[in-house]
Amino acid sequence: MRLGTVHAEGLNAFLRQARHAALESSKPTGLIVVMGNEACDADSMVSSLVHAFRRPKVDNRIILPVMSVNRCEFALRCEVSALFHAANIDIEALVFQDEIDLKAFHASNALKLILTDHNKLKQEYEALDSAVMEIIDHHDDLGAHTHVVLRDIAFKRTEKGGQALVGSACTLIAERITEYQPLEATLLLGVIALDTMNMDPKAKKGTERDLAVLNCLDKLTLVPREELYAWLVHEKFSPENWKQFTFNNCLIYDFKQFEISATKYGCSSILVPLSTFWSKTTSPVEEVELYRARLNLAFVIVQSLVQTSDGPERQFLLYCPDEALKEALTRFLVEDTAMGLTSVAIDSDVNAFNQANIAMSRKQVVPLLVTLSTAFFQGLPSLLHHAMTIDKKIDAPPPLPPAFQATFTEVFDGFPAPLSTGAWYYHYEANGSHQWRADHYAPQRNNFCSCAKPGEFSTCELYFDPDGLYIHFPSLDDCCRLCTAESGCSPLKPDWLLSSAFTRSPGYDIIHGRKCYQYCTPGAVFNDCMSFDSTGIPCQYSETATFVKELTIIHNLTFTSWSPKLTDHSKHITLAHHLFYKWCPDMLRFVLDVISLYNALNPANTSDDIGSSVYDPLPPPPFPSEVHATFVETYEGYDVPESTGSWFYQYHRHGNKNWRVDHDEPQNNNFCACADPNTTSSCSLYFTNGNMYVNFPDLDDKCCRLCDATTAGCGVLEPDWLSASSPVSTGVDMIDGRICYQFCTPGYQFLDCMSYDDYGMPCRYSETWAPSSDTLIVHNLTFTSWFVHTQAPSIFEIPDTCNQDCPNMFPMCMAPST
Incomplete structure (x- = not known):
């Protein structure tokens, strides 16, 4: 042509x-x-x-x-x-x-x-x-x-x-x-x-x-x-054109890279059947793994689209070396989406499917993965909830597999240490090798590493062998033996929890979006715990100890990947034998190290406020531009039932500024009471278009305008409403297992406060006021999830019924009840 x-x-x-x-x-x-x-x-x-x-x-x-x-x-x-x-x-x-x-x-x-x-x-x-x-x-x-x-x-x-x-x-x-x-x-x-x-x-x-x-x-x-x-x-x-393509040509032909919470993945679109693509090389698994590793991706997706005499047909392939992540992604895509996936045999190292819903191209699949993965990939202890949450619980802790490798995020509660990451490599044969290696990457604060080299925070590798524990600092080319197996320095046994008088902690934790059940047993120094999801995949390993009054330290390794395979275990586990040449100078002083380091960084004081004896928090961070959150709503000093709700927030300096707060039944919100004091039905507050509207969706969508943004208290919160107001740090609370630091500033009517954990994740929003000299009311919104993502414009569209002013306008209507 x-x-x-x-x-x-x-x-x-x-x-x-x-x-x-x-x-x-x-x-x-x-x-x-x-x-x-x-x-x-x-x-x-x-x-x-x-x-x-x-x-x-x-x-x-x-x-x-x-x-x-x-x-x-x-x-x-x-x-x-x-x-x-x-x-x-x-x-x-x-x-x-x-x-x-x-x-x-x-x-x-x-x-x-x-x-x-x-x-x-x-x-x-x-x-x-x-x-x-x-x-x-x-x-x-x-x-x-x-x-x-x-x-x-x-x-x-x-x-x-x-x-x-x-x-x-x-x-x-x-x-x-x-x-x-x-x-x-x-x-x-x-x-x-x-x-x-x-x-x-x-x-x-x-x-x-x-x-x-x-x-x-x-x-x-x-x-x-x-x-x-x-x-x-x-x-x-054209088959003739695609016949000339190599395996790698196919991968890069129409490739896009995406990121969720700092975890990257890639998606390639190809125009030949998966079987044709996979047969273009004699070693497809090795080539796709090289491609993934070169781009530092967590997983690779390949979507195929071909034209047949019966019309277009799609196929879908997932390659992910992390078995836990691959299982989670597969379960979600097969069970919880409308892709219409049915398994097809391509290779045992990949999950491949015929895709019945051909309309779901990459453009539709990527947002689906965001709904699954925001919390799973976050890499931090989190209360976020998503589609992976499983309701089934396990009654006893499963044994560790005989060989596995894992990566983790390492954090301390009650101890001023920075967040770090690391990896585990484990190999335990009943009548053979017993080895365990734990890598703690810089800027680690591991106690065993501190025993070998106090004050050294570079990457440290721990080798637990049958004859003891070795500490290796690879950047310093230095290694020493810290202790013997007889003194307790040996690899964990696969059934270390099952063979002890373990106890199951009440309830469960939401960790990376999974319901995780914790089991604990007393160790030599710490109370040692491991939590698992309902499929038996570990979520977190933790150690807890109380050393002195008001000093309880919790050491958490939160797993970000877990694979029941160990690649090249001799390289990963036995390196220490080639490096060992001396005993460490200070054996097993980790308890004293913890206490002395803590006391050096936190001089003694008489305050009962745990915040002043644990950590001097950073200033409160501003809100992200777009957020969706859920909360539990409670009152102190005011006898009303607990309720729940949601926040939808959007604030761009030179663009849209919207905020919607939903208060679920049986809400007792004051703004809602201004519009209708005789109901506790679900109520939505819309801060949009320069006004605030109150809507009761279950009461025939009843709605009215309560005030405009020129009235104090009726505008959209600015992202830096707290950080720019010279807030006062008012102490620390333990909220849903997180240490949370509260900051307050005087508002229009109330003392407005927000608390954050060590990672800047909001814990709670609260308002405090005293309607009389002997009454103090605290209104709390305790966040149960916090998603940072773009809000759909429809969220902030007010109902058509919002076409009149409320009978009692704000602020004249506002009179806090007791």
Whole structure:
């Protein structure tokens, strides 16, 4: 197919001039780069190209489309390469990401960025955050670049993950153009037809907005829509083209990287069956593992889409070396989503499926993973709750497997030590090897390590062998023997809990979103505990001891991965024998070390406030820009029942400012009582559009406006409402097992307080007031979850019934009850 050279003359002239000005002339004083996503598919390339070509110039800045892939990889985009060649676009005039140093332009304050087809810069460009000036996208808003006011993100978050409001970013670009040139109309139509599968109703990928744009463009294109679509589909799915692809080519063809709570994963889209993809190499597991390790990913997803005589078909593959994580992901995707996954045999080291719901592309799957994984990947002790929570409990602790490896986050309660991480390697044969290695990464504060080298906080490795414990500092090339097995320094036995008089702690803990049941037994110095989820996978190992009055230390290793396999165990466990050459100078003084270090950092005082004898907290952090939280609502000094509720919060300095607070029945909220003092029915407070509204959804959606934002107490809390008000630290509470530091500041009517744990996670919001000289009331919202993610606009939409003022307006209506 050839579209003629005359139509490309204007676009090619623009591309050549922009490339010359940006790369070949003296460094420009201003550059606006338009760039698509890292997969650099047809939608990304064409949307960035056409938007740069048609966007008006600003202050004589150069406008340059940049293809977000290296030039050598362009040929892998078969349909785009074919389309550009057919359109006679000068490929040599295009600028690819490996041909321009965007960081250098940014360093000289010469760069501005417009993102199309994505809303978060990829990792290698994260430092360019402040340069982003506009976003045009149709994927789930990842909450990045919150300073950007021009955010056209056509995506709606739903309980099932989310829904794109248009099928293609090119639809958003086309909607901005009032008069199309034939070539750009052809480019846009071709991509929109591809992305929506030409509005095939079975695919469910197109919307009314896509159809309206297609109908408009169809009148102006150089090739009829049906003919152009059929040709592009052939080029995109051509078996001959894909036959030339290597295994690695397939992985990088349409690859995107995502991140949840600092845990990264990758998702590749391919256009051949999984069996064809997997057979492109003799060692697929090794190659995908190399790919995963090189990018430092937790897991890799591959989604396949092929065209058959019966229509499009999808398949789904998950590779994850961590067995616990793989099991959790698989269980969630199979049981708790509408993907319609049925297992298919590919390889024992991967989980592969046929996917019945072909409409669920990567765009829909990624938001689903966010709903599962925010808490699971957090890597910190957490009260967050998600779909992995299991109600079944186990009655006795399971034995440890004979071999395993795990990673963990290490924290101390009651002891001023920084958070650190580490790993366990374990091998215990009944009639053979008994070995255990525990790595504590810098800036560790492990007591055994302190015995060997007091004051040394570099990475420390503990080797428990049958003849004793060895301490190794790899960065110092130093190793010593600390104690013998006879003195208690030996590997844990697999049944160390079962063989003792263990006790089960009451209730359970929510750890990384899992219900975990704890079992404890007295150790030589500490009370040693291990908690497991209902499948028997360990959640946390902890040690607790009370040394002196008001000094109870809890040492937690919270597992972030657990695999019942041990890779190269001789390397992981027996290294100490090659390094051992001396006894440690101070054997088993860890109890004294704990007490002396504690006393050195915390001089004795007579205060009963545990906060003053444990830790001097950091100032309260500001709220994130977007938050969803749940809480338990209680009153002290006021005889009303406990209730629950939710917060939805959104605050952008130069954008939307909304806050909604839901108080579930039987609520006793004062604002709700202003609107209707005779009900405890569920009540929602909307702080939006410069007003506060009170809504009773279960009372025929009754609603009224209580006040406007100019009235003190009726506006949206600013993120730094507490940190910017010179708050007073008022002590420490133990809330749901967390040490929480409270800060207070005088509010309009009450003393307003917020408490946070060591990681900046909110514990509780409270208001205190004294309606009389002998009465003190404390109103507490104790948080049971705290999710930082983008809020759907519909959350803050007030009901249609909110069209009148309340009979009693605030503040005249407010009279705290006793």
